[in-house]
Amino acid sequence: MELAQQTGSPGNEGDAGARNFLAKRMLCTQNANPWHLRCAKGVSKWDIRHKIWDYMEANNLADFPRPVHHRIPNFKGSFEMSGSVQAWDVFDKAREVKVDPDKPLEGIRLAALQARKALLVPTPRLRTGLFNRIIPPPGATKEMLRKCATSQGVRDYSVPVGLDAKVHVDLVVVGSVAVSEKGFRIGKGEGFADLEYAMMVSMGAVREDTVVVTAVHDCQVVDIPEDLLGDHDLTVDYILTPTRIIKTGCNHPKPQGILWHKINHEMLGKIPVLKNLRHREKQEGKDVALKEEQRDVPAADKPVRVAKKSRPERSSFQDQASLSQASREGEASPDNYPLPDAPAAVYVGSIPQGTRVGELKDALRQRHATPARLTWQGAQHRAFLNYSDKATADAAVVALQGLSLHGSPLRVELARSQLSKTGSRPR
Numbered sequence: 001m002e003l004a005q006q007t008g009s010p011g012n013e014g015d016a017g018a019r020n021f022l023a024k025r026m027l028c029t030q031n032a033n034p035w036h037l038r039c040a041k042g043v044s045k046w047d048i049r050h051k052i053w054d055y056m057e058a059n060n061l062a063d064f065p066r067p068v069h070h071r072i073p074n075f076k077g078s079f080e081m082s083g084s085v086q087a088w089d090v091f092d093k094a095r096e097v098k099v100d101p102d103k104p105l106e107g108i109r110l111a112a113l114q115a116r117k118a119l120l121v122p123t124p125r126l127r128t129g130l131f132n133r134i135i136p137p138p139g140a141t142k143e144m145l146r147k148c149a150t151s152q153g154v155r156d157y158s159v160p161v162g163l164d165a166k167v168h169v170d171l172v173v174v175g176s177v178a179v180s181e182k183g184f185r186i187g188k189g190e191g192f193a194d195l196e197y198a199m200m201v202s203m204g205a206v207r208e209d210t211v212v213v214t215a216v217h218d219c220q221v222v223d224i225p226e227d228l229l230g231d232h233d234l235t236v237d238y239i240l241t242p243t244r245i246i247k248t249g250c251n252h253p254k255p256q257g258i259l260w261h262k263i264n265h266e267m268l269g270k271i272p273v274l275k276n277l278r279h280r281e282k283q284e285g286k287d288v289a290l291k292e293e294q295r296d297v298p299a300a301d302k303p304v305r306v307a308k309k310s311r312p313e314r315s316s317f318q319d320q321a322s323l324s325q326a327s328r329e330g331e332a333s334p335d336n337y338p339l340p341d342a343p344a345a346v347y348v349g350s351i352p353q354g355t356r357v358g359e360l361k362d363a364l365r366q367r368h369a370t371p372a373r374l375t376w377q378g379a380q381h382r383a384f385l386n387y388s389d390k391a392t393a394d395a396a397v398v399a400l401q402g403l404s405l406h407g408s409p410l411r412v413e414l415a416r417s418q419l420s421k422t423g424s425r426p427r
Contacts, residue, residue: 044362045186045228048178050406052220061217065103072102072175072188075217077242082107085240086115090211094171096120098131098200100193101154102175105215108240109134110149114142120161120169121154122196126271130199132158163276167205172197174234176214180224183235183250185214189358194234195274198255202277212254215240226252228362232259264291344393346371346385348400349411351378359405367403369396384415 053069056062063074085091085108097112098120099105112119119134134157136148147153161167174193178186187193200206212234218241229235232255239246258277268275268290282288351360357376360383364370371385387393393414400412 042366043225043228044359044366045189046356046359046362048186048222048224049189052178052222055219056217059219061219063103070188072100072104072177073217073220074103075220075242077217078104078215079107079110081215081240081242082111082114086111088245090213090238091115091171094211096167096169097171097173098122098169098196098205099173100175101151103151105173105175106149106151108173108215109154110146113145113148120167121158122192123160126192126196126199126273128272129160130163130196130203130273131161133161134158163203163273163280167200167203168207169200169205169210172200172206172210172212174212174214174236176216176220176236178220178222178224179214179216179236179239181221181239181246181248182224182226183237183239183248183252184224184226184229185234185236186224186228189356191232194232194255195258197234198232198258199274199277201255201257202281211238212236213238213240217241218243221246228366231255232262260288260290262291344387344390345415346387346393346396346400347382347411347413347415348385349382350408351381351383351410352406352408353381355405357383363403363405364400367399369399371396 050069053067053073056068056073056075057066061075062068063076063078065071065074068074091097091111092115094117096118099109099112101121101124109119109121113134113136120131121134122131123129132154134148134154136145136157140148148157174185174197175187176185177188197206197212214236216239221239221241229252235248235250235252235254237248237250239248258274258281260278260281263274268278278288348360355378357374357378360376361370361374364374364385369385371387373386375384375386377383385393385396387396397412397414400410403410403412
């Protein structure tokens with residue numbers, strides 16, 4: 001499949017003849033995009049994710065594995081991009097390439113192996129290290145290289161890369177659920193691509209000139225409001241689709257290292273390499289205080305009752321745990337939940353089944369109602385938001401009126417008023 005390279009300003013695709021040519025080749029044109037390249041005001045990351053997933057399934061643009069919901073979606077035509085990307089000068093110049101293990105990037109992994117480039121692939125969920133180097137067997141045939149590019153091949157033909165290895169990645173290829181022509185990217189919500197890049201910065205594997213690329217279907221290129229981006233979010237320099245290459249010219253800064261204040265002890269325990277990097281940076285004299293260690297010390301005249309069994313708000317890299325998983329991992333039950341810090345606590349009820357804590361947090365951020373602490377009780381379809389004072393809590397209640405998730409309106413009120421109405425703890 002041919003690629004029409006776009007090197008001018010975003011949205012500029014040349015003359016009418018070129019536009020007609022591209023339109024015939026597009027599996028999904030810009031005009032068929034879920035938003036016609038426009039997102040509604042107040043949209044959240046989860047709104048965008050679900051819109052893309054639903055659209056790709058409804059229009060049969062998705063490819064195995066399906067359904068694509070809660071995945072980096074594979075799309076028809078993704079593998080054929082392997083031939084075209086080899087002719088791209090940015091790819092040609094790269095010597096060491098890191099490509100995520102997502103299914104739609106399999107063709108790009110194959111292209112890197114065929115071009116005899118050093119190929120690095122992150123380990124699944126970072127459990128055993130940061131990434132592995134794919135080492136095809138000597139004299140590998142084209143069919144063997146193709147196997148090496150699959151998820152099974154990544155497991156069978158790779159060796160781990162240690163933190164002391166001299167790695168200099170020229171090109172980073174990440175999967176996306178959605179991306180804008182300005183380079184703003186949304187993943188599936190677990191934050192691993194963002195964290196992997198931050199860890200590569202920490203170990204010196206990427207530099208200012210390292211190029212970041214994503215490969216998506218044309219329908220995944222949509223407007224994304226810049227205010228949805230956090231300081232940990234990775235942006236991209238180029239977007240590859242089956243029909244074009246978009247140079248984003250993104251000026252939004254990429255992560256400059258690991259944001260330790262967004263990491264908690266639970267996450268540190270699950271990712272050993274993160275613990276090693278923290279030890280290194282601590283020896284270098286850097287601030288490596290974790291999320292739990294960043295809490296503000298309450299004023300002496302304003303004692304705060306601490307919930308013994310409730311957990312602090314989860315790290316941004318863990319926002320997307322499901323309701324059932326959240327319930328298993330230690331949220332308080334209706335019987336042991338201590339009264340929130342009234343009157344500065346807000347009760348959010350009627351949370352629909354299947355909602356993830358990250359969806360609520362995105363919605364709160366969009367309404368400018370981010371709490372100091374969020375206690376998630378997904379199994380009971382509710383959450384408690386703690387604010388610094390009653391005035392802030394009152395303002396949050398006003399801001400959150402009319403809020404809905406998955407089409408279901410949420411019940412939002414001060415936690416104390418909820419208790420006075422029911423005579424029991426919020427349910």
